[in-house]
Amino acid sequence: MSNNNQKTACIIGGGMSGLFTGALLAKNGYKVTVLEKNHIIGGGLQSFRRGDAVFNTGMQTFAGYSPNMICNGFFNYLGINNNLQIMPTNSNVQEIIWMDDKSFVSLPKGREAYQNYLIDLFPNEKVGILMLIDTIFNIGHTYDYLFLRQVQLHPETIKFAYMSADSFIHQYIKDEKLISIFSYIGWTTGHNLSAMPALEFCMMLTLYIQGSYRFIGGSKILVESLNNIIYNAGGQIINNTTITDIEIIENKVISVASQNKKWSADYFIWACSPKILLNITDYPIFRSSMTNRIKEYKNSFSCSIIFCKLKKHTFKFINSAIYIPLFSSKKVFPQSLLLVTDPLEENQQWANTLDIYIPSSIDDFTQWNDTTLGLRGSEYEHYKSQFAENILNYISLYYPSIKENIDFYEVSTPLTIRDYYGNPNGACYGQQGIYIPIKTKISNLFMAGQAIQNQGIAGIATTSIFLTETILGRSLIEEIAVAK
Numbered sequence: 383m384s385n386n387n388q389k390t391a392c393i394i395g396g397g398m399s400g401l402f403t404g405a406l407l408a409k410n411g412y413k414v415t416v417l418e419k420n421h422i423i424g425g426g427l428q429s430f431r432r433g434d435a436v437f438n439t440g441m442q443t444f445a446g447y448s449p450n451m452i453c454n455g456f457f458n459y460l461g462i463n464n465n466l467q468i469m470p471t472n473s474n475v476q477e478i479i480w481m482d483d484k485s486f487v488s489l490p491k492g493r494e495a496y497q498n499y500l501i502d503l504f505p506n507e508k509v510g511i512l513m514l515i516d517t518i519f520n521i522g523h524t525y526d527y528l529f530l531r532q533v534q535l536h537p538e539t540i541k542f543a544y545m546s547a548d549s550f551i552h553q554y555i556k557d558e559k560l561i562s563i564f565s566y567i568g569w570t571t572g573h574n575l576s577a578m579p580a581l582e583f584c585m586m587l588t589l590y591i592q593g594s595y596r597f598i599g600g601s602k603i604l605v606e607s608l609n610n611i612i613y614n615a616g617g618q619i620i621n622n623t624t625i626t627d628i629e630i631i632e633n634k635v636i637s638v639a640s641q642n643k644k645w646s647a648d649y650f651i652w653a654c655s656p657k658i659l660l661n662i663t664d665y666p667i668f669r670s671s672m673t674n675r676i677k678e679y680k681n682s683f684s685c686s687i688i689f690c691k692l693k694k695h696t697f698k699f700i701n702s703a704i705y706i707p708l709f710s711s712k713k714v715f716p717q718s719l720l721l722v723t724d725p726l727e728e729n730q731q732w733a734n735t736l737d738i739y740i741p742s743s744i745d746d747f748t749q750w751n752d753t754t755l756g757l758r759g760s761e762y763e764h765y766k767s768q769f770a771e772n773i774l775n776y777i778s779l780y781y782p783s784i785k786e787n788i789d790f791y792e793v794s795t796p797l798t799i800r801d802y803y804g805n806p807n808g809a810c811y812g813q814q815g816i817y818i819p820i821k822t823k824i825s826n827l828f829m830a831g832q833a834i835q836n837q838g839i840a841g842i843a844t845t846s847i848f849l850t851e852t853i854l855g856r857s858l859i860e861e862i863a864v865a866k
């Protein structure tokens with residue numbers, strides 16, 4: 383229902399951040415319009431189907447869904463928790479990490495189990511492990527929003543923002559093999575341990591140790607639920623709409639425009655790469671130092687993905703994230719492959735699909751730089767299948783029957799991420815090590831999404847709640863904390 387006093391918000395980008403913020407504003411009485419360049423919304427939250435196989439494009443597992451944590455409260459508040467089919471990963475084996483010597487560790491869920499497991503493996507490091515995990519949890523728990531608390535000042539955490547995770551861990555642990563086990567978290571943050579602030583490391587590990595989760599039947603169900611909230615509140619979602627222009631007069635956005643249409647609103651939320659925003663206007667959106675940082679900061683890593691449909695009843699479903707070390711002369715980051723299986727619907731013993739994530743650089747694909755999705759030609763297809771065969775041969779060293787178990791596969795590359803999400807250089811997690819405020823210098827223009835702050839469901843939910851609170855001028859976190 384719309385009325386003349388109803389406030390309007392226009393969101394540019396229909397990925398997770400655009401939809402989270404759109405749903406929150408819609409629930410709080412705003413008329414929301416989401417403008418999305420692709421023919422479907424969702425960005426990294428989309429999943430696609432091939433026959434009876436469903437593949438996620440940017441969502442294998444996520445953390446922060448345990449009771450009384452951000453994702454759980456957030457989905458309850460939006461009234462969609464019951465629609466979502468979410469299952470925990472295996473609590474005894476949340477992560478399987480293969481080591482260089484082909485042994486592997488199986489990290490369990492829960493603080494006690496996690497630290498006891500590590501102490502059993504590295505008894506000489508017992509004191510250090512206990513102190514390290516204690517500090518991780520103390521620091522991790524200061525992220526108030528993640529635990530559905532009103533934000534407070536935590537001066538004790540400041541030094542961890544300026545210390546690398548690597549130096550932090552070395553204060554407690556000497557064994558390099560044990561230290562390398564922690565580096566798997568790089569896949570969820572986009573940083574290696576030396577580039578990751580200790581604060582972020584503590585936050586991510588606190589979340590993941592307390593439990594990771596996955597969507598059954600694809601993360602698309604979350605997209606559909608968010609879409610319904612926006613529609614039911616009288617909003618609209620407009621696909622196939624790339625915003626190429628923004629009109630700003632006297633520090634206020636008047637409209638945004640695609641090639642053939644303009645949209646006006648009271649508030650505008652930029653929920654895709656800030657680099658795109660800087661490309662379409664010279665108006666000073668940010669302080670000049672921030673503008674320079676956005677232009678100069680490095681993009682996070684990119685990856686290729688092999689989406690495999692498995693032959694029925696050939697490969698066991700492994701309800702864990704699997705990391706296999708990657709030896710590459712190119713020093714790609716992260717230095718591991720990530721494998722995730724999804725179960726057969728009718729028999730969860732067996733895997734239906736296997737997704738293989740391979741860190742990759744867009745520089746290896748420069749000859750197809752000027753091509754677009756689906757139109758890159760036969761040489762590209764040939765290159766991709768050779769690439770996939772090499773990776774599958776390598777994985778056979780760890781899972782010998784894997785090649786025979788695959789029915790068919792499809793491969794995406796950093797170019798896919800670049801063109802599908804509009805992320806410069808195909809960056810999986812936007813820019814690296816930069817923190818862009820949600821408020822801009824323009825009174826009614828706000829920033830959202832992984833490109834400005836934290837990534838993943840928990841990170842983006844946090845930023846979207848904070849952003850919505852800023853626009854509404856009141857706090858929501860207490861309501862979210864008690865939502866059932």
Ligand SMILES: Cc1cc2nc3c(=O)[nH]c(=O)nc-3n(C[C@H](O)[C@H](O)[C@H](O)COP(=O)(O)OP(=O)(O)OC[C@H]3O[C@@H](n4cnc5c(N)ncnc54)[C@H](O)[C@@H]3O)c2cc1C
Binds near residue numbers: 399
């Ligand atoms: C390979 C991969 C694996 C991942 N795995 C996980 C995981 O397991 N767990 C987890 O929690 N997170 C994971 N993530 C991160 C998660 O997917 C992202 O943090 C999240 O999807 C980002 O949402 P976003 O809205 O910030 O950006 P996006 O999803 O990139 O959305 C931006 C949207 O804006 C649109 N757009 C771009 N330019 C324009 C324009 N000019 N006009 C209109 N629309 C535009 C894009 O088409 C896109 O739909 C993964 C990411 C990747 C890439």
